[in-house]
Amino acid sequence: MKTIRFLPLFAALTLSLVTTLNAAENSLFSTEEILDESTLDIKILEDWHPVGSTRQKLIEINVADWWPEQDYRIPVRMIVPLEGKAKGFSITGANPYKTLMKDSRPSDFQAKLLAGGVGIVKTHVKAFRQIPGKKGLDQKMMRRFMKDLNPRYTTLWIWSMTLMRATTAAYAETDYFEIGKVAGSGSSKNGISPAVALINDERFTATCSDVAFAYYSPTRKSDKEVMAKVDATNKAFFEAVKAGDIDLDQERGKIYQRVMVGSKSSKDMRAGRSVDEMQTFADRLWSSVCVAENWDRLMERGVDILFQPGTHDYVAYDILWGAQNHPQVPVYYEPSGGHYHTPHVATAKDEQNRDAFLWKHFFGGEPLLSSPSSSHKVDKDKLRVHVSFNEGPQPTSGRIWWMYDRAPAGSASFLHIPIPEDQWADMKRDPKTGSWTATIPLKEGASRIDFFSNHGHMANGYQQYHSSPYTRVELSP
Secondary structure (H helix, E strand, C coil): CCCCCCCHHHHHCCCCCCCCCECCCCECCCHHHHHCHHHHCCEEEEEEEEECCEEEEEEEEEEEEEECCEEEEEEEEEEEECCCCEEEEEEECCCCHHHHCCCCCCCHHHHHHHHCCCEEEECCCCCHHHCCCCCCHHHHHHHHHHHHCCCCCCHHHHHHHHHHHHHHHHHCCCCCEEEEEEEEEEECHHHHHHHHHHHHCCCCCEEEEECCCCCCCCCCCCCHHHHHHHHHHHHHHHHHHHHCCCCCCHHHHHHHHHHCCCCHHHHHCCCCCCHHHHHHHHHHHHHHHCHHHHHHHHHHHCCEEEEECCCCCCCCCCHHHHHHHCCCCCECCCCCCCCCCCCCCCCCCCCCHHHHHHHHHHHCCCCCCCCCEEEEEEECCEEEEEEECCCCCCCCEEEEEEEECCCCCCCHHHHHCCCCCCCEEECEECCCCCCEEEEEECCCCCCEEEEEEEEEEEECCEEEEEECCCEEEECCC
16 A cells, blocks of 8 residues: 655645645636735735835735635735836745835845836745744644645645735736736745746746755655655664764754654644545645646746755755756756755855846846756766756856765655765866766765766856756666
């Protein structure tokens, strides 16, 4: 029998994955509900007023009547140029509540967006405990969710709905906004929610999503063989911790126990539910919120996408499977990056991917790097790697990282063991072929090696980096 376990996102992000199931349309969100200006029930906190070279307005909106007698009110700050209308806007929920209440001083990059006629919309996508008046709402939501597995009662539904309803509120200001591109960006829940909005709201035209999921992999599908390996690895890891063989901070250990695949929280979700019930829910959920599962439709709309998942994150642990099955998804891997992690010492310090992405999306200009291909060959005790950019501009730098015998995706060991500080190298560019090359000395006794490379390119004044596919090579014994 197949046991259904859910990704740590349910545990660590409070069961945060989905959206309304409109019975008639079988869609995740109701378009009518998203676009209905009359139900925003807007409260003006600060009307339009000049702030430096901008005009700003602060409102509070009702995102949704989540369930009977439970609305969900959130602040939204809108910023436009001092003169004229903004055409489209950049939107994010990654704003502290207290900061959102004050007039905003645009960053240097935001000032450039505004100067180009692009607006800024700021709202609040945070854990309930961080939102005034929302404490305890997660428990109420959970009770609703567990009653009938209605995905409306999940944090991802309300987080994503917040961005879409803020968009409706902004576009209702017809004297200040005109229809244009809408690009979401952010990290973690603020990387996931704009990606979901992009899939389910055609007004959205781009997402730059950090430490966020993009794929529906076998681990997410709870493949029996995959899960057996993860469970065995987790058991061995915590036995080693208990024996003193692995030094693990107690608080970090609690985090791993909460977010790893097969955690107690994910098992508790299955209580009283049949395998078929949970599998149906999981299939509907993941296939509807992952960009890779909706790729053709998204590309038909001409949207722009960039995922920056890190290599050690519990929300984005399926980077190997994703690279193998969906290499078309543009990716930048921050080495050893992810929730609760310090990036590798050789990580690029001048990376400006979000700004490069948003500038190109809104204003065009010089093209960005496209997804490269990589090849490799085991030559006795060495691994030779070639990375090629077959289309578009060529990078000016290349750097490669590697790990030996990495633990299964989703396990505590996968999260805990970083890329060793000395396992990286600068790559060389072959002047004849234009490809980037590296030779990695193979560790004696290793059964496999994982590697990826990052490549830099300056576009429109911003330093962009793009990664080669995350690759695993099985080594002969």
